[in-house]
Amino acid sequence: MSLPADVLIELYRVMFTIRRFEETVSGLFGEGRVPGFTHSYIGMEAVATAFCWPLRETDMMSSTHRGHGHAIAKGLDVSKLTAELYGRSTGVCGGKGGSMHFADFSRGFLGGNGIVAGGLPTAVGAALGRKLDGTDDVVVAFMGEGAVNHGVFHESLNLAAVWEVPLIAVVENNQYTQYSPYEALTAGGNISERARSYGLPEVKVDGQDIAAVYEVAQRAIQRARDGDGPSLIDVETYRFHGHHEGEEQILGVDVYRSLDEIAEQREQRDPVPLARQLAVDAGVTDGTLAAIESEVDSEVEHAVTFAEASPEPELSAALADVYADA
Amino acid sequence: MPETTYREAVRDCLAAAMRQDPDVFLMGEDIAEMGGSMGVTHGLLEEFGKERVRNTPISEAAIAGAGVGAAIQGMRPVVEIMYQDFITLSMEQIVLQAAKHRYMSGGQVSVPLTVRTQGGAGWSPGAQHAEQLEAWLCHVPGLKVVYPSTPEDASGLLWSSIYDDNTVVFFEHRTLYPIKANVPEALSPIELGKARVHREGSDVTIVAIGRLVHVALQVAEQATEEGISVEVLDPRTLLPLDEDAIINSVMKTNRCVVTHEAVTRMGFGAEIAALVQEKAFDYLDAPIERVGSKFTPIPFAPVMEQYVIPHEEDVMAAVKRTVARI
Numbered sequence: 001m002s003l004p005a006d007v008l009i010e011l012y013r014v015m016f017t018i019r020r021f022e023e024t025v026s027g028l029f030g031e032g033r034v035p036g037f038t039h040s041y042i043g044m045e046a047v048a049t050a051f052c053w054p055l056r057e058t059d060m061m062s063s064t065h066r067g068h069g070h071a072i073a074k075g076l077d078v079s080k081l082t083a084e085l086y087g088r089s090t091g092v093c094g095g096k097g098g099s100m101h102f103a104d105f106s107r108g109f110l111g112g113n114g115i116v117a118g119g120l121p122t123a124v125g126a127a128l129g130r131k132l133d134g135t136d137d138v139v140v141a142f143m144g145e146g147a148v149n150h151g152v153f154h155e156s157l158n159l160a161a162v163w164e165v166p167l168i169a170v171v172e173n174n175q176y177t178q179y180s181p182y183e184a185l186t187a188g189g190n191i192s193e194r195a196r197s198y199g200l201p202e203v204k205v206d207g208q209d210i211a212a213v214y215e216v217a218q219r220a221i222q223r224a225r226d227g228d229g230p231s232l233i234d235v236e237t238y239r240f241h242g243h244h245e246g247e248e249q250i251l252g253v254d255v256y257r258s259l260d261e262i263a264e265q266r267e268q269r270d271p272v273p274l275a276r277q278l279a280v281d282a283g284v285t286d287g288t289l290a291a292i293e294s295e296v297d298s299e300v301e302h303a304v305t306f307a308e309a310s311p312e313p314e315l316s317a318a319l320a321d322v323y324a325d326a
Numbered sequence: 327m328p329e330t331t332y333r334e335a336v337r338d339c340l341a342a343a344m345r346q347d348p349d350v351f352l353m354g355e356d357i358a359e360m361g362g363s364m365g366v367t368h369g370l371l372e373e374f375g376k377e378r379v380r381n382t383p384i385s386e387a388a389i390a391g392a393g394v395g396a397a398i399q400g401m402r403p404v405v406e407i408m409y410q411d412f413i414t415l416s417m418e419q420i421v422l423q424a425a426k427h428r429y430m431s432g433g434q435v436s437v438p439l440t441v442r443t444q445g446g447a448g449w450s451p452g453a454q455h456a457e458q459l460e461a462w463l464c465h466v467p468g469l470k471v472v473y474p475s476t477p478e479d480a481s482g483l484l485w486s487s488i489y490d491d492n493t494v495v496f497f498e499h500r501t502l503y504p505i506k507a508n509v510p511e512a513l514s515p516i517e518l519g520k521a522r523v524h525r526e527g528s529d530v531t532i533v534a535i536g537r538l539v540h541v542a543l544q545v546a547e548q549a550t551e552e553g554i555s556v557e558v559l560d561p562r563t564l565l566p567l568d569e570d571a572i573i574n575s576v577m578k579t580n581r582c583v584v585t586h587e588a589v590t591r592m593g594f595g596a597e598i599a600a601l602v603q604e605k606a607f608d609y610l611d612a613p614i615e616r617v618g619s620k621f622t623p624i625p626f627a628p629v630m631e632q633y634v635i636p637h638e639e640d641v642m643a644a645v646k647r648t649v650a651r652i
């Protein structure tokens with residue numbers, strides 16, 4: 001599928017924003033400037049970008065522990081995300097969420113999740129609700145490949161299929177379930193085949209190719225809008241960083257995958273330069289793309305400045321929002 | 327006022343809420359044609375149809391999670407977990423998702439979900455269909471916990487639970503379903519967090535929940551024959567707790583017995599005992615007595631089951647121990 005130049009430009013902008021944001025976060029984490037721990041989306045940018053691009057603001061999306069890319073792709077403000085990582089009052093959740101719990105319900109972003117597959121039942125319910133409300137809104141649920149071996153994966157897919165809710169379940173198979181190759185932990189190996197057991201189409205796509213993911217995403221989202229039921233999409237992707245930032249300091253390198261493998265993936269399968277090349281091939285000038293890159297660099301730099309200048313939260317805020325007022 | 331059973335009171339309240347509000351709908355295992363394992367929702371399918379009275383697979387995590395998702399996107403789902411023992415299978419979605427979305431997102435969203443469940447011993451269902459787990463839920467900030475003991479309380483409290491903007495876990499006791507009382511025909515909401523004094527007295531306060539409220543009332547009746555004046559107080563809402571009502575009662579009677587069917591150790595009664603000694607220590611004339619089940623799973627054999635769970639004589643013995651201390 002060949003995408004028009006103007007679409008490629010905007011897709012590239014999102015992908016490049018995720019990349020620059022995550023590289024920046026990685027640096028901040030390495031310097032100890034942000035607390036907690038964080039999981040990098042670097043290498044997987046095409047997936048969130050392609051699946052969020054066709055979504056309306058009233059469409060919803062549930063995310064994972066590795067959710068920065070999802071948040072950016074759904075249009076959340078980069079400065080507020082950065083401030084959240086710093087635990088500042090100006091963060092998207094006022095500093096109470098952190099890296100794994102970005103949320104913006106006004107944009108249909110139902111939140112990251114610290115529990116593998118934890119957001120999936122919620123996404124099924126949200127999709128049911130959109131359907132019962134008589135809308136043709138859809139819900140995209142991202143999850144890692146580790147989620148497919150979780151009990152609620154089966155419960156949720158089964159429920160979504162028997163109720164024909166407008167859910168697009170996207171498995172981001174980045175090849176490693178925490179610190180293990182996914183094949184070692186996943187019976188049958190082929191995740192897409194599991195769709196058949198729910199009576200759903202079997203779909204596998206190369207997650208490093210923005211055009212390919214875009215086409216699959218469009219089709220699945222349209223299927224859900226048309227009332228034809230849920231989809232399970234097996235996206236083959238790769239993460240360039242560890243399970244979490246700073247992994248190498250704890251585990252060392254060359255432990256569960258080789259540096260050569262990572263280098264090869266970066267060399268040949270990096271979705272960001274691949275998308276850039278697609279844009280160039282479609283006639284977009286290098287100058288246009290360089291201008292976008294420069295804008296994004298400024299946006300991310302500004303986000304860090306904004307976050308670091310933002311006040312710490314009031315301690316009393318820690319006691320608020322436990323309950324909704326009557 | 328017509329005589330209504332506890333079971334009918336729950337059903338009538340669900341029907342009234344669904345008539346008033348299209349956002350209220352039900353999900354649970356075999357709740358439609360069969361009316362659930364206890365027949366509580368029987369007849370609702372005919373009036374409201376299968377879109378709003380939804381049979382689910384045996385998927386307790388997905389049932390609760392679908393409730394969370396439907397709630398955060400604007401509906402007021404009521405889900406039924408067939409036995410409260412099975413709520414252990416839903417705990418991740420209730421404790422880590424429902425109870426925390428509002429907080430983690432900095433107050434962006436509310437989760438107006440009601441989780442109805444039932445259980446309790448007294449009919450030899452065995453160890454996996456008879457326990458009382460209300461204390462588990464009371465330990466979770468972000469949840470509300472309601473446990474009515476009478477038909478009129480079931481009706482009024484369920485209404486308030488459905489219309490509360492927080493997730494409410496609503497416990498029903500299996501053996502209370504057939505009991506009858508006069509329930510107002512026009513639904514009369516009861517505010518959450520308000521205790522009910524069933525019987526006033528001056529010598530000792532029994533704080534009782536669920537089935538044990540009825541036991542406590544029997545004990546109070548018998549105690550009058552021995553010249554002991556017993557006050558019986560049912561918190562009805564366990565979280566938030568009507569602390570003032572309990573403290574005021576104990577300040578008047580100077581003695582306190584707490585009783586529930588759950589095991590005594592780490593039970594709801596432990597919190598009541600702590601509360602009373604913190605806020606009314608100088609008023610106490612006797613140690614606070616706790617009466618609950620022995621610390622075992624619920625055995626099957628009827629004689630063993632009856633041996634393990636608390637009865638009138640246990641509560642009466644506790645009352646006498648407190649009044650014996652002058």
